[in-house]
Amino acid sequence: MPAGQAAAAGTTPGQIVARIERMPGNAMHVRARLLIGLATFFDGFDVIVIAATLPLLIAQWSLSPAQVAFLIGAPAFGQLLGTLLFPALAERIGRLRTIGWSAGIIGLMSIACGFSTSFEMFAALRIIQGLGLGGELPVAATYINEVTRAHGRGRFVLLYEVVFPIGLLVSNAVGAWLVPRFGWEIMYFIGGVPLVLLFILPRAVPESPRWLAERGRLAEADAALAVFEARAKGPLPPLDGERDYDALMQKHPRRSVKDLLGRAYRGRTLAVWMLWATCGFIQYGLSTWLPTIYKTVYHAPLQLALNLAAAASVLGVLGSLACAMLVDKVGRKPVINVSFLLCALSLGLAGVFHDSSLYVVATFCALAMGLLASGFITAYVYTPELYPTSIRATACGFGGAWLKLGAIVAPTFVAGTIGSGKIDHAFLALALVPLLTAVVVHRLGIETKGKVLEQLEA
Incomplete structure (x- = not known):
């Protein structure tokens, strides 16, 4: 059957899957990756922008340590709601419309933050912006996974996801x-760029064919997939395995949210929740505080503190790129476990040598952030692979919720240790978290490399 020419009545969910699995990466995949990647880039940019602007905000508004901790953690309250609301919305109205709305909130609230005149106003706007920041990443990861075939999926998805740590790097740099030179406001005006995606994304990229097929909208799934196929170079190979995929999909019942903790998915879910909580705890508990730690604990000048934090972001990007090259060869679990074990070691060494020079501590922190990034980015390909299409976005959202819970707890914890002068306690406590998670993922997680998404259903 020629690509995209199937009559709606003759199209089956298994045929949609078979067509996705025979389709190599093409220009439409690139367009999707670039446009959705723009949203993800600015998600990373806006998440970490507080690190670069915080020293000036502290001086301008005479913030106490408690206020600083709240300012860092405030967006996480919005993100916690957004990471539950938007994935649920994506299951109902589609992946692309949901990504567009979340990107619009990110951009609009960032611009508004640049006009803030008080701590209270700024914190409120950041909470609202958190709705979009929390909602964009899990839905974007779901979409990119769903339009990608099993062969090379890890590399394809992670080369897209690397834009998040690049956003962190660019924000710091x-x-x-x-x-x-220009004050803190300029960063939030730049962060308004994602607003344009609200208007152009659903018109420029097709909806997820897998989601459309799962909703019974087979004619639309056929048409969306035909847009991808039209951009493929050369003739596509004959369809293979569509009957097997139909039989496989009929074998498994349609899942609901309660199945996340049911017998079939409980182990996977606990591993995923630990994985995301760890990423949030370390990311927000360390990276957002780094410039302030260097400036207040080690008395570094502002410019040096910002430069050292930016250097840590460079290692985050390098770690993410290395992960993208390895994840389809060695598997998801080994990458996560090794990255987290070495991250724990680096944080432990930062605690042991906390009274050494600024550069020794900054080196261990940079290594920890680079290793965390490797495990963190793998979560974006690993989590969607573990669940069926009917609950994939929702499952990613619940994982993201644990990320935000970690983000809420960590800044206050680090603030307390800085205030008491026990920065070594902070590093050592942070080190225990990825260590424990590596054990949980090893024991409860499954390996997913090279398998069609429908083959991974329990």
Whole structure:
């Protein structure tokens, strides 16, 4: 049957899956990755922008340590709601419309933050912005996984996801250059760019064919997939295995949210929740505090503190790129476990040598952030692979909720240790978290590399 020419009545869910699995990466995949990647890039940019602007905000509004901790953690309250609301919305109205709305909230609230005149106003806007920040990542990861075939899926998805740590890097690097020269507001005006995606994304990229097929909208799934197939170079190979996929999909019942903790998925879910909680705890408990730690604990000048934090982001990008090259060869679980074990070691060494020079501590922190990034980015390909299409976005959202819970707890914890002068306690406590998670993922997680998503259903 020629690509995209199946009559709606003759199209089956298994045929949609078979067509996805025979389709190599093409120009439409690239367009989707670039446009959705823009949203994910600015998700990372806006998440970490507080690190570069915080020293000036502390001085401008005379913030107490408790206020600083709240300012860092405030967006996580919105993100916690957004990471549950938007994935649920994506199951109902589609992946692309949901990504567009979340990107619009990110951009609009970032611009509004640039006009803030008080701590209270700024914190409120960041909470609202958190709705979009929390909702974009899990739905975007779901979409990219669903339009990608099993062969090379890890590399394809992670080369898209690497834009998140690149966003962290650019935010730190641009902030280190712009903030001392133009003030903190400029960073939030730049962060308004995702607003344009609200208007162009659903018109420029097709909806997920897997989601459409799962909803019974087979004619639309056929048409969406035909847009991808039209951009493929050369003739596509004959369809293979569509009857097997239909039989496989009929074998498994349609899942609901309660199945996340049911017998079939309980182990996977606990491993995923630990994985995401760890990423949130370390990311927000360390990276957002790094410039302030370097400036207040080690008395580094502002420019040096910002530069050292930016250097840690460089290792985050390098770690993510290395992960993308390895994840389809060695598997998801080994990458996560090794990355987290070495991250724990680096944080432990930062605690042991906390009274050494600034550069020794900064080196261990940079290594920890680079290793965390490797495990963190793998979560974006690993989590969607573990669940069926009917609950995939929702499952990613619940994982993201644990990320936000970690983000809420960690800044207050680090603030307390800085205030008491026990920064070594902070590093050592942070080290225990990825260590424990590596054990849980090893024991409860399953390996997913090279398998069609429908083959991974329990």
